[in-house]
Amino acid sequence: MDVKDIIKPENKVYGKCPVLTERVLHYCPGCSHGTIHKLLAEVIQEMGIQDKTIAISPVGCAVFAYNYIDIDWQQAPHGRAAALATGAKRICPDKYVFTYQGDGDLSAIGTAETIHACNRGENIVIILVNNAIYGMTGGQMSPLTLEGQVTSTTPYGRDIALNGYPLKITNLIAQLDGTCYVTRQSVQNAAAVRKTKKAIRKAFENSAQKKGTSFIEVVSSCNSGWKLSPVDANKWMEDNMFPFYELGDLKDK
Amino acid sequence: MAEKLLMKGNEAVAIAAIRCGCDGYFGYPITPQSEVMETLMEEKPWETTGMVVLQAESEVASINMLYGGASCGKKVMTSSSSPGISLMCEGFSYMAGAELPCLVVNVVRGGPGLGSIQASQADYFQATKGGGHGDYQLIVLAPNSVQEMYDFVDLGFELAFKYRNPALILTDGVIGQMMEKVELRPEKKRWTDEEVIKLHGDWATTGKTKDRPQHAITSLALESAVLERFNLRLIEKYKKLNEQEVRFEKTNCDDADYIIIAYGAASRVCEKAVELARSEGIKVGLLRPITLYPFPTKEIQNMAKQLKAILTVEMSAGQMVQDVRLAINGALPVEFFGRLGGIIPTPEEVVAALKKMVK
Numbered sequence: 191m192d193v194k195d196i197i198k199p200e201n202k203v204y205g206k207c208p209v210l211t212e213r214v215l216h217y218c219p220g221c222s223h224g225t226i227h228k229l230l231a232e233v234i235q236e237m238g239i240q241d242k243t244i245a246i247s248p249v250g251c252a253v254f255a256y257n258y259i260d261i262d263w264q265q266a267p268h269g270r271a272a273a274l275a276t277g278a279k280r281i282c283p284d285k286y287v288f289t290y291q292g293d294g295d296l297s298a299i300g301t302a303e304t305i306h307a308c309n310r311g312e313n314i315v316i317i318l319v320n321n322a323i324y325g326m327t328g329g330q331m332s333p334l335t336l337e338g339q340v341t342s343t344t345p346y347g348r349d350i351a352l353n354g355y356p357l358k359i360t361n362l363i364a365q366l367d368g369t370c371y372v373t374r375q376s377v378q379n380a381a382a383v384r385k386t387k388k389a390i391r392k393a394f395e396n397s398a399q400k401k402g403t404s405f406i407e408v409v410s411s412c413n414s415g416w417k418l419s420p421v422d423a424n425k426w427m428e429d430n431m432f433p434f435y436e437l438g439d440l441k442d443k
Numbered sequence: 444m445a446e447k448l449l450m451k452g453n454e455a456v457a458i459a460a461i462r463c464g465c466d467g468y469f470g471y472p473i474t475p476q477s478e479v480m481e482t483l484m485e486e487k488p489w490e491t492t493g494m495v496v497l498q499a500e501s502e503v504a505s506i507n508m509l510y511g512g513a514s515c516g517k518k519v520m521t522s523s524s525s526p527g528i529s530l531m532c533e534g535f536s537y538m539a540g541a542e543l544p545c546l547v548v549n550v551v552r553g554g555p556g557l558g559s560i561q562a563s564q565a566d567y568f569q570a571t572k573g574g575g576h577g578d579y580q581l582i583v584l585a586p587n588s589v590q591e592m593y594d595f596v597d598l599g600f601e602l603a604f605k606y607r608n609p610a611l612i613l614t615d616g617v618i619g620q621m622m623e624k625v626e627l628r629p630e631k632k633r634w635t636d637e638e639v640i641k642l643h644g645d646w647a648t649t650g651k652t653k654d655r656p657q658h659a660i661t662s663l664a665l666e667s668a669v670l671e672r673f674n675l676r677l678i679e680k681y682k683k684l685n686e687q688e689v690r691f692e693k694t695n696c697d698d699a700d701y702i703i704i705a706y707g708a709a710s711r712v713c714e715k716a717v718e719l720a721r722s723e724g725i726k727v728g729l730l731r732p733i734t735l736y737p738f739p740t741k742e743i744q745n746m747a748k749q750l751k752a753i754l755t756v757e758m759s760a761g762q763m764v765q766d767v768r769l770a771i772n773g774a775l776p777v778e779f780f781g782r783l784g785g786i787i788p789t790p791e792e793v794v795a796a797l798k799k800m801v802k
């Protein structure tokens with residue numbers, strides 16, 4: 191059979207989501223950011239809300255998220271995404287507003303903005319991409335770095351006596367009455383990707399129903415920061431991250 | 444006759460915000476300006492005009508809520524006093540870099556640090572020379588009456604949108620707390636998205652439709668050449684501000700041998716000082732800068748030709764006086780008189796300083 195016989199509309203089983211732009215991703219090969227972008231674009235496409243969505247990008251490797259997802263974006267100062275989202279959503283309540291943030295952005299410098307937005311129950315979606323490291327600045331420790339994890343500022347491994355404990359920020363968020371849906375997902379294989387997509391869809395639907403804040407942590411890999419190949423990074427994540435950052439719903443109201 | 448009401452400067456800001464079609468106020472309590480948010484909460488504008496009022500968890504959050512609202516093309520504002528404004532400086536820099544309009548009111552108190560809650564003008568440098576990082580400017584308005592507190596809310600929004608740049612009302616605890624009669628201006632409706640596009644262009648994040656490209660509000664430009672081009676464009680914008688938006692008020696200047704330059708509460712004291720000095724035969728006038736950025740440099744240079752000396756009076760260690768000296772560039776003696784720590788100078792003290800200069 192000739193290739194031309196196969197390339198027919200009726201044979202199409204998968205295609206590039208039109209809400210993604212044509213730009214080539216700047217992320218390292220194996221990085222989770224690209225997969226999560228794709229899922230967001232697909233949910234926005236499937237819900238038909240491209241013209242109703244306002245997204246807030248962080249300072250971190252995803253600072254350029256606006257280059258890839260073809261919706262309106264606001265690029266926030268480091269850690270302040272939830273405050274921008276609050277301002278946008280309060281004045282434009284008919285829009286879908288989501289933030290996309292790294293673990294450093296959300297749980298170090300942006301802790302106050304995050305907790306208070308969640309506690310007010312802002313009708314927004316917060317996506318936390320937890321790769322347990324500051325990817326963008328070259329792999330320093332984040333509050334979510336695991337005990338013993340080697341980073342450029344914990345060259346001998348994270349020492350609890352020196353650096354304190356890894357912060358289970360998502361568990362903390364789940365305690366807040368303003369949140370309606372808090373879940374921890376991942377994207378290292380097809381099954382996980384499907385689950386995360388479902389979670390994102392549910393979060394956006396919660397926004398429409400004015401249920402409060404939906405918070406999705408995606409436990410992710412940063413193979414460059416971790417200094418591992420993409421395959422080894424996924425393995426390291428499964429062996430070390432998942433036992434500490436347990437996957438699944440923490441709250442579904 | 445338009446309606447006149449007796450109110451505090453801070454209350455005037457709140458009433459003006461509602462009546463001029465402001466879309467959202469976000470703030471954090473701090474003396475001496477808490478009446479702004481308190482008045483707004485009491486007025487409940489969300490039930491009438493639909494204006495949002497929200498108490499934020501910090502000034503860092505307030506200014507970033509403004510960032511989010513302004514990016515949607517909305518008229519957003521906050522108010523605070525000195526320590527809170529320090530926290531907002533990161534946001535000013537980002538919003539100037541992202542070319543976003545917003546209005547900020549700084550009811551200045553004595554500093555540094557926690558300082559006092561008394562009126563001061565010690566934040567002039569912060570307001571006009573940066574505060575945040577990078578080559579940017581705020582549009583700075585300095586009211587000296589409760590009426591101007593009211594009027595400059597609308598003016599601040601007008602300039603902020605015209606130039607797509609944050610505007611700051613730099614006032615102080617005296618103007619914020621004192622009560623005067625205010626003439627209410629006709630009410631303006633809040634803009635719709637379509638009106639903002641028609642008036643100020645199609646740049647806001649209102650949701651990407653099929654018929655327009657994505658709008659991404661950002662201050663990021665990693666390529667040096669791109670950033671330099673942007674920096675040059677900002678310089679052009681500030682040049683235009685300096686050409687078109689300088690505002691000042693002159694009293695008793697026509698025959699003056701000397702002038703006092705003062706703004707805000709200090710200018711009110713100096714009005715009286717000019718009166719006293721004139722009664723003793725000193726030919727002195729008052730120049731009151733209304734815009735501190737852009738600064739009335741040219742006007743000062745024009746006036747210098749007829750003058751023997753200039754006295755600058757401020758409630759600070761001497762900040763605006765540096766801009767006066769830059770304008771004069773050594774052509775005349777420029778003296779300074781100031782009181783610090785929240786103390787308001789008396790007209791008699793100003794006259795004494797004037798006499799010392801005249802001698």
Ligand SMILES: Cc1ncc(C[n+]2csc(CCOP(=O)(O)OP(=O)(O)O)c2C)c(N)n1
Nearest residue numbers: 249250251268292293294295323324325326
């Ligand atoms: C105020 C401020 N402090 C520090 C930085 C430097 N900085 C940029 S990104 C970053 C950390 C990003 O890490 P994370 O949020 O985990 O995102 P990732 O790159 O891992 O996706 C830091 C510290 C900054 N841009 N602004």
Ligand code: SF4
Nearest residue numbers: 217218221251325412
């Ligand atoms: S540094 Fe890490 S987070 Fe950043 S793009 Fe590379 S793999 Fe992804």
Ligand SMILES: [Mg+2]
Nearest residue numbers: 292293323325
């Ligand atoms: Mg990270």
